[in-house]
Amino acid sequence: MNDYTGEQIEVLKGLEAVRKRPGMYIGNTAERGLHQLVYEAVDNAVDEALAGYAKTIRVVLYKDGSCSVEDDGRGIPLDVIPEEGLPAIEVVMTVLHAGGKFGKGGYKVSGGLHGVGISVVNALSEKMITRVRRDGWEWEIAFERGTTVQKLKKLRRAEGSGTYEWFKPDPTVFETLEFSWKILENRLRELAFLNRGLEITLRDERGDELRERIYSYEGGIVSFVDWLNENKESLTPVISTNGEREDVVVECALQWQDGYNEVVYSYANNINTMEGGMHLTGFRTAVSGKVNEYGRKRGMLKEVDPNLSTDDCMEGLTAIVSVKLQDPQFEGQTKTKLGNAKIRPIVYGLVSERLDFFLEENPKIARAIVDKCMQAARAREAAKKARDLTRRKNVLEGSGLPGKLVDCKTQDPALSEIFLVEGDSAGGTAKGGRDPNTQAILPLRGKILNVEKARLDKMLSNEEIRTMITALGTGFGEEFNADKLRYHKIIIMTDADVDGSHIRTLLLTFFYRQMRQLVERGYVYIAQPPLYGLKKGKRQEWAFTDAEMTAIFNGSDPKDWTIQQFKGLGEMDAEQLADTTMDPQKRRLKQVTLEEASEDAERMFTTLMGDKVEPRKLFIQEHARTVRNLDL
Numbered sequence: 016m017n018d019y020t021g022e023q024i025e026v027l028k029g030l031e032a033v034r035k036r037p038g039m040y041i042g043n044t045a046e047r048g049l050h051q052l053v054y055e056a057v058d059n060a061v062d063e064a065l066a067g068y069a070k071t072i073r074v075v076l077y078k079d080g081s082c083s084v085e086d087d088g089r090g091i092p093l094d095v096i097p098e099e100g101l102p103a104i105e106v107v108m109t110v111l112h113a114g115g116k117f118g119k120g121g122y123k124v125s126g127g128l129h130g131v132g133i134s135v136v137n138a139l140s141e142k143m144i145t146r147v148r149r150d151g152w153e154w155e156i157a158f159e160r161g162t163t164v165q166k167l168k169k170l171r172r173a174e175g176s177g178t179y180e181w182f183k184p185d186p187t188v189f190e191t192l193e194f195s196w197k198i199l200e201n202r203l204r205e206l207a208f209l210n211r212g213l214e215i216t217l218r219d220e221r222g223d224e225l226r227e228r229i230y231s232y233e234g235g236i237v238s239f240v241d242w243l244n245e246n247k248e249s250l251t252p253v254i255s256t257n258g259e260r261e262d263v264v265v266e267c268a269l270q271w272q273d274g275y276n277e278v279v280y281s282y283a284n285n286i287n288t289m290e291g292g293m294h295l296t297g298f299r300t301a302v303s304g305k306v307n308e309y310g311r312k313r314g315m316l317k318e319v320d321p322n323l324s325t326d327d328c329m330e331g332l333t334a335i336v337s338v339k340l341q342d343p344q345f346e347g348q349t350k351t352k353l354g355n356a357k358i359r360p361i362v363y364g365l366v367s368e369r370l371d372f373f374l375e376e377n378p379k380i381a382r383a384i385v386d387k388c389m390q391a392a393r394a395r396e397a398a399k400k401a402r403d404l405t406r407r408k409n410v411l412e413g414s415g416l417p418g419k420l421v422d423c424k425t426q427d428p429a430l431s432e433i434f435l436v437e438g439d440s441a442g443g444t445a446k447g448g449r450d451p452n453t454q455a456i457l458p459l460r461g462k463i464l465n466v467e468k469a470r471l472d473k474m475l476s477n478e479e480i481r482t483m484i485t486a487l488g489t490g491f492g493e494e495f496n497a498d499k500l501r502y503h504k505i506i507i508m509t510d511a512d513v514d515g516s517h518i519r520t521l522l523l524t525f526f527y528r529q530m531r532q533l534v535e536r537g538y539v540y541i542a543q544p545p546l547y548g549l550k551k552g553k554r555q556e557w558a559f560t561d562a563e564m565t566a567i568f569n570g571s572d573p574k575d576w577t578i579q580q581f582k583g584l585g586e587m588d589a590e591q592l593a594d595t596t597m598d599p600q601k602r603r604l605k606q607v608t609l610e611e612a613s614e615d616a617e618r619m620f621t622t623l624m625g626d627k628v629e630p631r632k633l634f635i636q637e638h639a640r641t642v643r644n645l646d647l
């Protein structure tokens with residue numbers, strides 16, 4: 016060890032720098048950095064697979080805290096590099112960034128975000144052993160904290176070829192030494208999806224029970240999309256394309272499902288480009304361009320004029336965009352944004368071509384896609400309007416509460432109730448019959464709601480609905496916060512006629528679609544006014560169903576009774592309304608369940624939302640009837 020050459024001193028300096036500032040090379044020395052060691056070793060093996068040589072990779076976690084990564088590639092070269100006077104393998108293991116100097120030129124692409132190479136793993140391991148099989152022999156070389164402690168030596172005769180890297184992370188460097196199955200599994204599974212056919216094994220020998228799993232997907236990124244959309248209702252099959260242009264390999268797979276989330280992951284050389292970049296831009300432009308083009312050609316876009324936005328086209332889309340290229344430029348805050356401009360038109364071209372073909376070949380599915388995007392556009396527009404208007408209202412009015420609201424005295428939401436009452440006149444009656452301490456009244460003008468034929472988006476541009484949102488205090492859309500609700504009982508109180516039923520359905524649909532948490536938490540109720548008032552002398556009874564009325568007559572002659580049938584809330588006076596419908600001690604309330612609200616919402620979608628008049632009429636008539644026969 017006393018005949019160091021100048022070059023060897025440089026080497027030691029290099030790895031010393033890694034040990035001094037590990038964070039610069041692997042991000043940090045916590046859990047993330049620890050796992051980065053495994054990724055570095057795995058990335059090298061994946062490169063060997065991408066070059067077309069390795070077929071399997073095996074990662075093993077041992078009881079002593081060490082880890083090994085093995086591949087069946089060509090094996091790291093062993094021949095002596097003249098300038099260094101060392102075998103290539105020793106240079107690769109001990110010289111920072113040496114990986115790029117050898118052989119890699121022969122690789123089309125290479126992963127490794129940090130791209131720091133295996134020498135960093137070596138520097139940060141208290142012990143590291145590398146074994147290489149090639150040309151009929153197995154060789155071994157060993158290091159401690161980056162320093163060679165055993166020169167390359169022949170171990171034994173061996174068949175085949177491959178590389179085995181074993182390392183034990185240095186406890187003086189890392190804050191944690193425990194590898195996480197979950198973290199490694201996620202990355203290895205992802206790599207298996209991204210590199211079709213590659214077989215990656217993860218084996219954990221640490222626990223009492225041996226755990227081993229093999230990740231391998233013949234479908235590649237198509238399987239990835241399938242896997243991401245598992246348990247979701249899909250709207251389309253997985254649409255995929257791949258191609259190579261100008262030495263760039265592009266693979267895309269996409270599928271719309273009926274949810275609202277956009278799940279689009281992009282990769283460059285197997286690295287998740289979280290900040291997106293040129294490949295993602297090309298993809299998004301192609302998808303929205305083709306959906307718009309198709310929709311316009313079929314006259315489906317009139318409403319959104321002129322275009323569906325890209326975000327609208329991405330709602331419910333699950334997709335993988337994976338590109339492999341030489342010299343990827345990683346930019347952005349976290350260096351996860353692909354900057355190579357030439358990638359954009361390549362991805363755009365391939366995806367456009369494929370979508371064009373798919374949409375033309377599958378007109379039914381194509382329509383479903385455009386419909387889905389149109390729904391997204393409507394919801395977005397509606398949410399925006401509602402937000403703008405509720406905001407403006409709050410600015411205009413000092414207290415932030417709408418003037419039409421007759422608020423209660425208590426500020427405690429748990430004790431507060433708000434009655435959403437149909438019409439100003441019923442509102443007046445309700446005001447007279449309420450308990451001002453705990454009960455607030457908000458009259459809603461039914462006619463205004465009716466005029467708009469119940470389109471959700473139009474509903475949101477409706478003054479009455481906005482007033483209601485302001486009164487509830489929850490905000491709306493992205494700003495919605497159920498914890499800010501000012502009343503823990505929202506009681507819908509409408510007439511027992513067609514209009515009343517319609518308004519109730521509208522409100523329930525609105526709550527279900529736009530403020531579902533309120534329904535989930537059990538805050539939404541329907542008031543139950545009686546159908547009949549029955550009087551005999553001084554005796555006053557209320558009947559909520561026909562059967563109840565019969566029971567009250569109790570076999571006696573109905574002639575003795577004065578029967579008042581209530582068609583609207585307005586037919587009751589304040590005292591009657593309080594007695595029958597509002598007073599917590601006497602009333603019956605129906606709590607709205609999520610199922611009921613969803614049924615209402617679904618039916619409303621297929622009937623009221625449709626453009627045909629007949630089903631709408633039928634729906635309202637039928638609904639009016641079921642309302643009268645509510646299960647009490």
Ligand code: 0RA
Nearest residue numbers: 059060063088089090091117118178
């Ligand atoms: C450069 C050249 C050759 C192989 C490799 C690198 C190589 C590196 C690693 C790292 C982990 N596993 C690996 N397998 C291969 C091959 C040169 C040749 O055989 O001609």
